[in-house]
Amino acid sequence: xxxxxxLGRRLAGAGxxxxxxxxxxxxxxxxxxxxxxxxxPSWFARDNPAAEIYKxxxxxxxxxxxGTTSFGQDVYSQLIYGARQSVFIALIVGAFCTVVSVxxxxxxxxxxxxxxDTLSLFTDVILVIPTFPLIIxxxxxxxxxxxxxxVAVLVFTGWSYGARQLRVQALxxxxxxxxxxxxxxxxxxxYVITVExxxxxxxxxxxxxxxxxxxxxxxxxxLQFIGLGNINTESWGTMLYWAQNNEALQTGLPxxxxxxxxxxxxxxxxxxxxxxxxxxxSNPALRPVSQKKMRKRMKKLEVVG
Amino acid sequence: MRFLVRRLGFLxxxxxxxxxxxxxxxxxxPGNPAESMMATFxxxxxxAALKALEVAFGVGGHQSLVSSYFQYxxxxxxxxxxxxxxxxxLSVTSVIMKALPWSLGLVGLSTxxxxxxxxxxxxxxxxxxxGKLDSILPPTFIVISAFPYFWVGLLAIWLFAxxxxxxxxxxxxxxxxTEQWSWPFVGDVLTHAVLPAFTIVITSIGGWILTMRNxxxxxxxxxxxxxxxxxxxxxxxxxxxxxxxxxxxxxLTGFAxxxxxxxxxxxxxxxxxxxxxxxxxxxxxxxxEDYPLMQSLFLLITVAVLLAIFVSDIVxxxxxxxxxxxT
Amino acid sequence: MSEPILQVRDLMVEYxxxxxxxxxxxxxxxxxxxxxxxxxxxxxxxxKSTLLFAIAQLLSxxxxxxGGSVTFNGVDLRTLTDEQLRRYRWRDISVVMQSAMNALNPxxxxxxxxxxxxxxxxxxxxxxITQRSEEVLAMVSIDRVHLKSxxxxxxxxxxxxxxxxxxxxLEPKLVIMDEPTSALDVVAQRSLMRQVEALRHELGFAVLFxxxxxxxxxxxxxxxxxxxAGEVVELDTTREVFDHPQHPYxxxxxxxxxxxxxxxxxxxxxxxxxxxxxxxPPGCLFAARCPxxxxxxxxxxxxxxxxxxxxxxxxxxxxxxxx
Numbered sequence: 001x002x003x004x005x006x007l008g009r010r011l012a013g014a015g016x017x018x019x020x021x022x023x024x025x026x027x028x029x030x031x032x033x034x035x036x037x038x039x040x041p042s043w044f045a046r047d048n049p050a051a052e053i054y055k056x057x058x059x060x061x062x063x064x065x066x067g068t069t070s071f072g073q074d075v076y077s078q079l080i081y082g083a084r085q086s087v088f089i090a091l092i093v094g095a096f097c098t099v100v101s102v103x104x105x106x107x108x109x110x111x112x113x114x115x116x117d118t119l120s121l122f123t124d125v126i127l128v129i130p131t132f133p134l135i136i137x138x139x140x141x142x143x144x145x146x147x148x149x150x151v152a153v154l155v156f157t158g159w160s161y162g163a164r165q166l167r168v169q170a171l172x173x174x175x176x177x178x179x180x181x182x183x184x185x186x187x188x189x190x191y192v193i194t195v196e197x198x199x200x201x202x203x204x205x206x207x208x209x210x211x212x213x214x215x216x217x218x219x220x221x222x223l224q225f226i227g228l229g230n231i232n233t234e235s236w237g238t239m240l241y242w243a244q245n246n247e248a249l250q251t252g253l254p255x256x257x258x259x260x261x262x263x264x265x266x267x268x269x270x271x272x273x274x275x276x277x278x279x280x281x282s283n284p285a286l287r288p289v290s291q292k293k294m295r296k297r298m299k300k301l302e303v304v305g
Numbered sequence: 306m307r308f309l310v311r312r313l314g315f316l317x318x319x320x321x322x323x324x325x326x327x328x329x330x331x332x333x334x335p336g337n338p339a340e341s342m343m344a345t346f347x348x349x350x351x352x353a354a355l356k357a358l359e360v361a362f363g364v365g366g367h368q369s370l371v372s373s374y375f376q377y378x379x380x381x382x383x384x385x386x387x388x389x390x391x392x393x394x395l396s397v398t399s400v401i402m403k404a405l406p407w408s409l410g411l412v413g414l415s416t417x418x419x420x421x422x423x424x425x426x427x428x429x430x431x432x433x434x435x436g437k438l439d440s441i442l443p444p445t446f447i448v449i450s451a452f453p454y455f456w457v458g459l460l461a462i463w464l465f466a467x468x469x470x471x472x473x474x475x476x477x478x479x480x481x482x483t484e485q486w487s488w489p490f491v492g493d494v495l496t497h498a499v500l501p502a503f504t505i506v507i508t509s510i511g512g513w514i515l516t517m518r519n520x521x522x523x524x525x526x527x528x529x530x531x532x533x534x535x536x537x538x539x540x541x542x543x544x545x546x547x548x549x550x551x552x553x554x555x556x557l558t559g560f561a562x563x564x565x566x567x568x569x570x571x572x573x574x575x576x577x578x579x580x581x582x583x584x585x586x587x588x589x590x591x592x593x594e595d596y597p598l599m600q601s602l603f604l605l606i607t608v609a610v611l612l613a614i615f616v617s618d619i620v621x622x623x624x625x626x627x628x629x630x631x632t
Numbered sequence: 633m634s635e636p637i638l639q640v641r642d643l644m645v646e647y648x649x650x651x652x653x654x655x656x657x658x659x660x661x662x663x664x665x666x667x668x669x670x671x672x673x674x675x676x677x678x679x680k681s682t683l684l685f686a687i688a689q690l691l692s693x694x695x696x697x698x699g700g701s702v703t704f705n706g707v708d709l710r711t712l713t714d715e716q717l718r719r720y721r722w723r724d725i726s727v728v729m730q731s732a733m734n735a736l737n738p739x740x741x742x743x744x745x746x747x748x749x750x751x752x753x754x755x756x757x758x759x760x761i762t763q764r765s766e767e768v769l770a771m772v773s774i775d776r777v778h779l780k781s782x783x784x785x786x787x788x789x790x791x792x793x794x795x796x797x798x799x800x801x802l803e804p805k806l807v808i809m810d811e812p813t814s815a816l817d818v819v820a821q822r823s824l825m826r827q828v829e830a831l832r833h834e835l836g837f838a839v840l841f842x843x844x845x846x847x848x849x850x851x852x853x854x855x856x857x858x859x860x861a862g863e864v865v866e867l868d869t870t871r872e873v874f875d876h877p878q879h880p881y882x883x884x885x886x887x888x889x890x891x892x893x894x895x896x897x898x899x900x901x902x903x904x905x906x907x908x909x910x911x912x913p914p915g916c917l918f919a920a921r922c923p924x925x926x927x928x929x930x931x932x933x934x935x936x937x938x939x940x941x942x943x944x945x946x947x948x949x950x951x952x953x954x955x
Contacts, residue, residue, distance in 0.1 A: 023444060125319045130610050132569030133587065133603045134326070140591040140599060141334040214451060221453050222573055226588055240456070244577075249463045258463065261456030268451030276447050434693065528734035535690055536749045536798075537721025540714075546748075550739050625739055626782045 021280070027273030034267050037080060038087035045080035050234065066255050070246045075256050078239055079263055085235035086267055089147075089220045093154045094213030100159040101208060102198070105166030109174055110193055120167065123160045131157035135219065139228040146230060150223060154216050162208035169204050173197060203278050210275035214268055221264050236260035308628045312618045316611045323607040327600050328377050332370075381604065387597035391590065397601045401583070408582030411498055412571040415505035416564075422506075423513025424556055428549050430514070431521030442518065446511030454570035458504040458577035465500060472500050475579040501578045509567055516559050520552035527551075554625050557617045564610050635706070637805055637838055638664035638687070643700035645679070645686045645862075647909075648693070654909035656682045656695065658862040661936065666805070669832065669839040671849035671870065673885070674859035677906060680842045681730075683859070684810050687840070688727055689717055704806070723753050726799040730811040732791035736783040742794055743779030749801050768797040772827060789820045793827065800831065809841045813848050825852055846885065850874060858882045861906050861917040864936060867943040878944045880922045916947065924948050 037044055056072040066075035108119035135153050139145040145153070173179065174197070182192045198205070223229050224237025227245075231238050243249075243257035380386075386397040430438045465471050473496060524530065525548050533543045572584030579585065583602055590599040622628045645657035656679045664670050672680045685691050687702050689709050702709045704725065709717060729735040737745060746765040750756055756764070766776040772793035783791055792812060799807050809828075813821040829852050832839060841849055849856070849870070856873045858866040858881065866879040877883045884902040904921035907913055915930040916922070922929065928947050936943050937950040944950060 023447070121315070121318070124315065125322045128316070128319045128565075128611065128614065129323050129326070130565050130568045130603075130606050132565070132572060133606045136572075136587065136591060137327075137599060137603050138330055138334075140594075141331050141596075218451075218453050219569075222455060222569065225453075225455055225573070226576060226591075228591070240459075244459075249459065249467055254463050254467075257459055258456075261453060261459060264456065265448075265452045268453070269448040270451075272447045272451040273444070276443065528729055528731065529737045531685075531690055531692075532727065532729060532735045533737070533748075535688060535721060535727040536752065537718045537723075538748055538752045539718075542748070542752075546740070547737050551737070554739075626741075627738060627784055 021277050023273045024277035027270045027277065030266055030270035031274065034083055034087055034270065038083040041081045041084060045074075045077040048077065060255075066259050067253060069242065069256050070248070070251070070253065071242075075239075075259060078234060079236070079259055081234045082236045082239060082260065083263070083267075085147075085233060086217055086221065086237070086264065089151065089154070090213040090217045090267065090271065093151055093158065093216035093220075094209045096151070096155040097159045097162060097212035097216075098205060098209040100155065101162030101166055101212075102205060104159070105163040106170045106193060106197065106201075108163075109167045109170030110189070110197065119163075123163045123167075126157070127160040127164065132219065132222070135223065136226075136228065139223060145223070145228060147233075150220055150229060154219055158212050158215050158219075162212060165208065166201065166204060169201050170197060173200060207275050207278040210271050210278065214271040214275065217264060217268050217271065236264050306629070309618060309622055312615065316615055320608065320611055323604060324378060324381060325374075327604060328374055331596065331600075386601040386604075389590075389595055389598045391593040391595035391598065397598050400586070400598060401601060401605060404581055404583050404586045407580065408571070408575070408584065411501055411575075411580060411582060412505065412567070412584075415502045415571075416509065416567050418502075419506045419509045420513050420560065423510040424517045424553060426510075427514040427517025428521050428544065428552065431518045431525060431552075432544050432548070434522070434525070439518070442514060446514055449508070450511040450515075452508065453573075454504065454508045455573035455577050457508050458501070458574050461500050461504050462577070473497050497580075501574050501580050504574050504577075505567075505571060508570055509563075512563055512566070513556070516563075517552060517556050520555050521548060524548050524552040550624060554621060557621045557624075560613075560617050564613055568606060568610060636663040636665050637705055638662070638840070639701075639703040640687060641701045641703070643683065643686055643702065644698045645682050645691065645695055646698050647682075647695050649910060652910050655912060656862050656909060657686060658912075659700070660859075660862075660864050662857065662864070662867075664806070664838050664840060667832070667836045667838050668855065669841065669849075669853045670855050670857065671841045671843065671846075671853035672857045672859055673843060673846050673849070675844055675906070678859045679862040680844075680859050681810050682862075684808055684840065684842050688725060688808050690727070719753075721753075722749050722804065723802045724804055725806045725808065726802070726804040728795050728799045728807060728809040728812045731815050732788070732795045733783065733815075735795060736791065738783055741780055741782055742786075746779070746798055746801060749798065753802060764801060768800050769794070771800065771831060772797045789816060789824070792816060792820075792824060796824075796828065796831075800835065800837075803835060804837055806838045806840065809839060811843050813843065814845070821848055825849075828852070846874075858885070861912070862909065863917065863945060864943070865918070865945045867936075867938075868941050872942065878942070878949045879918075879946050880924055880948070881918050916945075928952060 050073065056068060056070050060067050066079065068074055069078070104119055104123060108116045108123075135157060138153050139149065142149055179192060179196055182196050187196075220229065220235075221237035221240070224231070224235055225240045225244070227241050229235065229237060229241075231241060237260070239260040240257060243253070243260070246253075248254065248257040384398065386401075389395055389397050389400050392400045426438075426442075430436075430442050433439060466473060529551075530543060530548050533547045538547075568584075571582075572587060574580070575582045575584035576588050583606065587599060587602045587606075589595075590602065640660060640662040643657055643660045644655070646653040647656050658679075660683055662670070672683065674680045682691070682695060685695075686697050689702070691697060697710065700710075704720065709720065712720075736742075740748075743762075743765060746768070747758075747761050750761045750764065762779070765779055769776055769778065774790060774793055774797065778786065778790075778794070783794075786794065792815070795812070813824055816824060825848060828839070831837075839853075841853060843849060846856075853870045855868065856870040857864050858873065858877075858879065860881050866873060866877065866882045873882060874886065877886050881902070888901055902921055907917050907920065913919070913930070915928075915932055916925075916934050919925050919929040926947060932947070932952060934945045934947050934950070934952075936945040
């Protein structure tokens with residue numbers, strides 16, 4: 001069968017899977033909405049998020065659905081425009097992390113021996129060093145980080161967990177017969193790796209992408225919250241920073257502080273739900289069991305049989 | 306035994322890596338913060354203090370990079386961490402020592418409580434597969450684990466401290482209290498610790514529950530659990546000695562890895578609550594550009610994590626005989 | 633002939649699958665007399681292990697018993713609560729599983745696992761427990777120093793023997809064995825079977841033995857049941873089934889094994905695959921692969937008809953008009 005048709009079948013299978021699993025459904029819908037908001041913020045909000053032209057500290061009203069900040073900015077617009085940073089960081093860091101962890105994990109598993117030992121040691125050391133303090137130290141020296149520095153730092157600290165997981169799975173697949181058969185046919189190593197070894201690991205790779213993205217969302221938000229991001233950009237984390245620094249909670253502007261948190265939590269939850277759904281694909285034993293359904297079946301049969 | 310020795314070796318390598326990172330990062334960043342820092346101080350402090358700073362930082366001006374490096378390593382390993390610039394003239398070590406017990410108490414206790422409760426709940430949830438606990442737990446905690454730590458803290462402050470006024474908003478203790486070993490003070494400390502501890506436990510417990518639950522599900526399907534049922538052992542015994550004991554092993558390994566998340570969460574929680582622990586100190590140091598303090602805190606946190614990992618390795622060795630005997 | 637210790641009637645087991653329930657065991661009837669050795673033989677997936685665990689009341693989701701009865705010494709085990717069932721476990725009925733490596737708790741010593749079973753059912757003190765543990769280990773020629781060993785420290789054969797020793801701890805009346813020899817080499821297989829046989833003669837327990845390899849039980853079992861797609865298709869004394877198989881499936885099985893002493897002949901397999909269990913075809917489940925299939929076979933499911941010692945489920949042997 002042609003590779004294209006196999007790919008088509010896989011995508012259809014994925015689509016069916018997403019539709020059937022409630023968690024995946026909810027997660028994908030939320031993620032989709034947030035991505036649209038991130039790409040086209042002007043569809044959803046009229047006001048300029050940075051404009052400090054409204055009455056500061058105003059409560060909820062029809063023109064300011066979430067109130068205004070103590071500088072007179074519209075909270076709702078900030079929320080909408082802030083999506084871009086968070087969503088993009090999540091996806092970009094997720095992508096880079098995945099590429100690195102696949103490269104390292106699969107190479108280590110496939111090569112074995114000294115290469116494996118060295119790569120594994122490297123992976124484990126990075127895994128063990130506390131990432132958040134390290135990120136803080138690096139961005140502190142840079143006196144506030146640009147978007148790409150944050151991406152670089154997050155990727156540097158985030159790839160190791162996935163690499164470990166992928167290595168374990170690649171190891172278990174490496175000695176399967178079909179791989180040995182491919183080698184016996186004389187196929188080149190890179191062919192065996194990309195065409196035969198990686199496809200069965202797809203669900204784990206996707207799960208890793210999602211968890212790296214989740215990590216990026218939370219870590220970048222945290223960095224911006226403590227003021228180590230670029231405090232002049234619009235993002236949910238910086239909203240929280242300004243809210244905290246202006247004592248939003250204590251001065252009766254709770255939404256300024258709580259709304260961006262909800263947004264981050266939404267994006268995070270979407271990623272986490274999808275991640276879990278893909279985990280269940282790799283390990284069917286984790287799928288939900290309905291005892292009620294079982295008992296109903298057994299009752300029915302006892303009456304009949 | 307060999308297992309523990311190997312693990313110790315690995316952890317030492319990790320420590321060395323952290324030390325090296327600590328040394329090289331400021332030198333690699335644009336603007337060479339190390340040098341610029343020294344330049345700021347040269348005009349303001351007396352020569353003796355300046356020398357102490359140089360020594361701690363490993364910036365000798367006239368030394369080669371390599372010898373600075375080794376000098377830095379030597380100093381650090383001897384405990385000479387330098388002098389804090391924001392708490393000048395206190396040494397870094399004394400500043401850290403003041404904050405250490407607060408973090409140990411808050412973070413240490415919350416983590417242990419979270420781990421124990423989470424693992425137990427996860428085990429029971431998986432044991433009663435298909436029960437109510439098992440169907441609501443995973444989705445609930447997946448969602449909760451995606452909440453930013455600090456935001457949960459903010460929520461807790463707003464809900465319990467500002468609105469309901471049950472607990473104080475900030476700090477490790479009231480401003481009017483004096484630090485001493487007296488009941489009122491201890492009570493004060495405890496009331497201030499409730500919300501931060503609650504935040505840490507809530508956000509981290511989901512991870513423990515889910516990990517243990519997933520492990521248990523795999524283990525419960527194993528033949529030796531079926532065998533235990535066949536032998537007619539009491540459910541309690543099967544749950545803990547057969548299933549739980551084996552399911553916990555990957556959890557323990559995972560404990561080490563998730564410590565990173567717990568630490569980061571703890572830092573943010575301390576910041577949000579202005580709790581006078583190491584995390585709060587670290588962020589203060591960042592804001593005041595107190596690099597010696599910042600560096601040392603990073604090292605200390607790393608050492609703490611590595612130690613915790615080693616302890617969990619010991620516990621694994623105790624529980625799993627396969628690690629002890631290596632032919 | 634005394635009362636049979638085990639009577640299985642119309643046992644039905646289903647597996648929950650995404651495409652609907654799969655009938656793994658479909659109306660099985662068996663009887664086991666005291667001290668008797670009954671072997672159940674069939675290919676992978678025919679439901680023999682499921683049947684075994686259903687009898688031992690050890691099934692768990694997604695498998696469940698949906699009909700029938702399992703009567704042990706006059707008591708229907710299916711009607712008992714977990715607590716009541718516990719009293720039968722190990723004291724009257726014990727189990728030996730296929731892979732000792734998987735069936736033994738990797739984190740507890742052999743001695744601890746033996747003691748577990750003792751403490752759960754008796755009030756023996758530590759001294760008595762150790763004594764009994766050493767006794768059973770000696771029965772299978774394992775040195776008592778291994779009470780302190782962990783499963784991964786023993787060889788495969790030793791582990792399997794340790795499992796058998798564990799099964800005999802409380803002198804049960806029935807020992808259920810699920811392919812205990814599959815993980816062993818031929819020599820170890822024979823040695824294990826011999827040991828089981830010797831113990832059976834000495835202690836008098838009945839054995840329900842499941843295997844996919846008939847040759848393993850050919851010299852040890854009293855009776856042999858052949859299973860296919862969740863049903864018993866033939867049942868008689870071992871010798872009779874070997875020498876005069878009547879069901880086409882049993883015949884196919886015999887043809888597939890070469891005889892060491894007989895003349896060399898062409899080995900034939902049985903072409904085709906077993907039927908889907910989710911929506912089984914209406915007629916005989918073997919019809920698609922049967923060399924003697926008739927029209928009636930595709931529409932009417934044959935009953936298991938017993939004539940004397942022999943029971944066969946086949947329209948060829950028991951034409952529908954004469955039943």
